[in-house]
Amino acid sequence: MHSAVSSPAPDWLAVPDDANDLVPEIWPASATRDADGELSLGGIGACELARTYGTPLQVLDEGEVRRRASAFRDAFDAAAAEHRTTARVYYAGKALLNTSIVRWVMDEGLNVDVCTGGELEVALAAGADAGRLGFHGNNKSVAELERAVEVGVGTIIIDSEIEIERLAAIVSRTGTTQRVMLRVNSGVHAETHDFLATAHEDQKFGTPLAQAPELVARIREVDGLDLAGLHCHIGSQIFGVAGFRESAARVLDLHQELLAGGNIPQLNLGGGFGIAYTRTDRPEPIESLAAGIVSAVAEECEARGIRIPALSFEPGRAIVGNAGVTLYEVGTIKDVELDVGVRRYVSVDGGMSDNARPALYGAQFSARLASRAGADGASLVRVVGKHCESGDIVVDHEYLPADIAPGDLLAVPATGAYCAALSSNYNHVPRPPIVAVDAGEARVIVRGESIVDLLARDAGIDR
Template identity: 70%
Template sequence: MSAVSSASQPVPRWLAVPSDPNGLVPAVWPESAVRDEHGVLEIGGVAVTELRERFGTPLYVLDEDAVRQTARRTLDAFRAAAALRGAQARVYYAGKAFLSTEVVRWVTEEGLAVDVCSVGELAVALAAGADPARLGFHGNNKSEAELERAVEAGVGSIVIDSFIELERLAAIVERRGATQAVLVRVNSGVHAETHDFLATAHEDQKFGFTLTDAGAAVARIREVPGLRFVGLHCHIGSQIFGTAGFEESAARVVELHAELLAGGEIPVLNLGGGFGIAYTAADDPTPIEHLATGIADAVARECAVRGIPMPNLAFEPGRAIVGRAGVTLYQVGTTKPVALGDDLTRLYVSVDGGMSDNPRTALYGAQYSARIASRTSDAVPQLSRVVGKHCESGDIVVDHEYLPADIAPGDLLAVPATGAYCFSLSSNYNWMPRPPVVAVRQGSARVIVRGETIDDLLARDAAAPAQGTTGEGNE
C-alpha cells in the first residue's frame, strides 16, 4: 500500500534517510531520468535547466516514450493473460488521469482504447482523431445532452450508472432510431485498500448499482430495442497494490454474470483499473504482468466453477499508464528551518507552485518524492517539507522527504510521478495560472498543453478591462 503519514509523526516510519540524497529511485522516476556529468537532471534526453530556460516553472514534463512503452506493456500483458484462457482483452486508457489530444494519439497508436467521463473529455478524444467505436463513456450523472452527444458520435459503449440515466438513454435511442451498446456498473462490495475517497466499490457511495439492483437494470435494458447489453463493469478503487481485491471482486461479479446469462449472451466483463504506481521508495507496486495473470486466473477460475464460458475482459488503467512518466519542475524561492524539538529540525522548502498544480497531497494525504534537479550536493540529508506559495497551511507538495541541507533559493526541484491527477485536478487558486505541459522525447521538447497567463485569467473576468500580453513560459 502506498506510504501514508501520521500527523503525530514528525518522521514517518516508512521514510528512510537516503545514503545519497541526489539518487533517483528507479521505480519512481521515468527510465530516461538521469543526471549528466554536471549533476543536472535529464528527462527524455533534455536537461531540466534547458526546460526552465525555455518554458519557465512550474512546469509539467511528460516523457512520451515512457507513456508509449507503458501502454504497450500493459496491453501486451492483458492480451497474453486473456489469450491463455481462451479470451480476448481490451485496455482503455482512463482519460481522467491526464488528457490531451497528444496523449490520446500516443495511447491509441499503441493500441489502447480510451475511457472518457464528460462531454469535454469526449471532445478531446474526438479532436485527437480517436475512433468513436473505441471510446467508453463513464459518469454517475450523465446529462441528456452528454448522452445525446455520445450516441450521435457513435461511442462504442456507455456505462449505465443509474435507473434515471438508463431511461434517459432509452428515450434518446428510441427517438434517434439508434442502437447503443451499454454496460452496467455494479458495486461488488469489495473495499480497496486505499484512501476512502479513492475506494469506489463499497455500497455507500455515488457510483453504480448494488449487486441486488443490477439484475433489474439489465432486464430493463434488454427490453429496449435500441440498447444492447454487452457486459458488467466494476471498479474497486485507485492506487491498489496486489491482486486480492481484484480477485474477490471478480468472484462476486462473475456470480452475477452467470445469473444474467439466462437472459442472453454477455460478451464482456470490465474490471476497471486502479493499479498503483510508486510515489516513494517505500512503495512496491505489483508488476502489470502479475496483475494481469492474477486477475485473468481469478475470472477463469470463477467461470469454471460455474460451468460458464469466460467472457472477454476489459480494463481501464490511467495512473498506471501515465503517472510515472510525469515530473513536475519547480524553482525554490525560500527555505526556513523549523525546530520540532528533541534536536529535530524540519526544513521548509517553498517553491513557485503548490496545491494549484498538485492538490493530491492536500486532498488525499498523498506522498511524493523530490530531488534537487539543477545540481548535485555533498551536503548531509536534511528532513524537509516542500510547500507551495498559496495562502494555506495545508499547501504541501511533498510532506516528508530528505533533501540536501544546502538546498537554496534558485535551485530547481523535481517531483516525480506527477503524470496522473496533477494537471487534471489543477486550479487557479490564488489566481495562479496553470503551468504548461511539455512532452520530451529523444532530446527534444515541445508544448502539448499551453500554460495560462495572467491575461488568460483576466479574459474570463467579464468586468476586467482588456489586457495586453503578459504571459511567459510557452513557446
C-alpha cells in the first residue's frame, strides 16, 4: 500500500485522523454511524435504503430541509425587526424542485421562486398559493407570462425591456394588475471576491444600473403594472457580508434616485448563500449572516437619509444542499502510477448524469464509506462515474479507508442542490429516484427512471 504522504493530494486536503469521520457541517444533522460503522440518514440505514430503492439513490432529509428553511425565516425576521422593517424569504426552486419540497418550505413560512413555466406548474401542482410565488428568468415567453398573470403570481421579476412590453400587452388585454420588480446588475461579483464595478455588465441577466431609470419610468407608465421594487443577485457560494453590502450600496443609490418618481417599497438582494462541501469550507451561520446583511442595508439607508425598504432574499442551495446525500455502489478500483505517487480511481454506478457540477464547474465534494467502517488507514482516491467521459468525476480528491472494495456503498454528501436539478440521461443512464427520509421513515418523492422509460421516448421503436 502506498503511503498517503506520497500521493498527489491538493494542498487544501489534509489526511484525516479518521477516514470514517462525518464532518457535521457537510452532512444532515441526522447522519450517524451505528456500532458496525453503517451510515444512517433520517433514522434509516444506508444498506436498507440501497436494498429497497437501488443505487444510485438520492436521499433527501426532510427534517433538515425544514430546519434550514425555518432557520432562514427566523434569522431574517429577527434581523429585519431590529431595524423596523420586514423580510421575506423565497426558496429558490432552481436548486431542487418537486411538489414535496414546495410543501415543506411553504409549511415553514417561505415563499417560492420559480424561473420557468415548468417550475411554475410544479409549484401550482403542490397546491402553492400563487400569490406567494416569484417568477424569474431572462427569457420568459409570452405564454409563460400569460400563465403567470392568469394564476395570480405574486411578483414577476422583469429582466428586460421586452418583458415590460409583453406584460403591458397582457395586462391591457386581460384588465388585470400585476406586481413586478426590475432586476438590475450592480457590477458586484461576490463569488470571485471581486467587488469592483464593471463599466458594462457582461451577463444575460438583468439590466445595467444606468439603464434602470428609463425602464422604471416605462413600468410606471403602464396601467396594470405595479412596481414593487428592485432586485439584484450577485452570485453563488457566498460566505460573507461584504459582497451584499457593496451591492446594496450601489442599488440603494438607484433606489434613492427613483424615489423622486414614486414609492419603491422593496429591495430583493437575491440568494447565493454558501454551504460546506468539504471540511475546509466555513460558511457563516445564517443568524450572523442575516444580521450583518440587514444591518449593512440599514446603515447604507441611514447614510442616504432614506427609509429602509422591505427586504427579500432567495436561498436555495443553503436550504437543500446539505440535506441531500447520494448513495452509490462501488464497482471497479484501479491504482494509477503518477510521477508524484499513486492515485486510486474508485468507480461508482452513477456519475455526471446525476451530478454534473464537478464536470461543469470543477466543484469539489466529499465522500465516505456508507455500508461499514473502513480500516487500514487512509488512501487518496478520485471517485469517478461510469460515463464515457474522462471528465466524469464525482469527487476529485478525497481520503477514504484503504480497504475500500467493490460492492461497498459510498455516500457523497451535500448533493441536494443542483444535482438532481441538472441530471440527464447521458449514455442512456436512467435518472435515480429521490427518496425522502425522516424519523425512521422513507418514501419516494420523485420516481426513478428505468430503461423502459428511456426506450418509450424513442419514436423508432415499434409499440
